[in-house]
Amino acid sequence: MTVVTKTTMLFQVFVFCIFGFIADNARAAEEITISHAWARATAPGQELGAAYMTLQSLANTSLFKVESTAAASVEIHSMTMKSGVMQMRKLDNLVLTANKLVALEPGGFHLMLIGLKKPLTAGDEIKLSLYFKKADGKVSVLHPQVSVLSGENRP
Numbered sequence: 485m486t487v488v489t490k491t492t493m494l495f496q497v498f499v500f501c502i503f504g505f506i507a508d509n510a511r512a513a514e515e516i517t518i519s520h521a522w523a524r525a526t527a528p529g530q531e532l533g534a535a536y537m538t539l540q541s542l543a544n545t546s547l548f549k550v551e552s553t554a555a556a557s558v559e560i561h562s563m564t565m566k567s568g569v570m571q572m573r574k575l576d577n578l579v580l581t582a583n584k585l586v587a588l589e590p591g592g593f594h595l596m597l598i599g600l601k602k603p604l605t606a607g608d609e610i611k612l613s614l615y616f617k618k619a620d621g622k623v624s625v626l627h628p629q630v631s632v633l634s635g636e637n638r639p
């Protein structure tokens with residue numbers, strides 16, 4: 485039956501996606517690649533979430549703003565060890581040097597989702613809008629699909 489086939493296909497697409505191949509829908513902005521985008525599943529009542537990914541740009545650029553439909557606001561954070569204590573700091577922007585991979589990962593740079601509208605559940609996807617600005621002022625916006633994963637299943 486057609487309906488069954490369609491459902492099966494949708495399911496396959498879904499499975500394909502959650503295993504991380506969604507990474508490259510970012511080609512729209514041709515110069516910037518976003519891969520391995522994921523967000524950590526959160527517990528009910530948790531206000532903060534974190535999203536991670538790998539960024540690469542063919543030209544020098546900088547990530548200066550992030551938005552998500554899943555949270556009231558999104559900040560770019562760094563995490564560093566200072567006198568044996570982990571410190572989180574809000575960055576105004578994250579510089580991407582041409583052709584150099586920048587990893588946002590647990591314990592390092594991350595996108596902090598503040599004021600989650602509902603818990604992030606493993607298997608879901610959330611949308612992020614990432615705004616990049618080049619030295620000449622040209623702005624590109626990328627909308628990677630971000631898979632919500634439990635920490636153990638992260639890419």
Ligand SMILES: [Cu+2]
Pocket residue numbers: 561572594595596
């Ligand atoms: Cu943070």
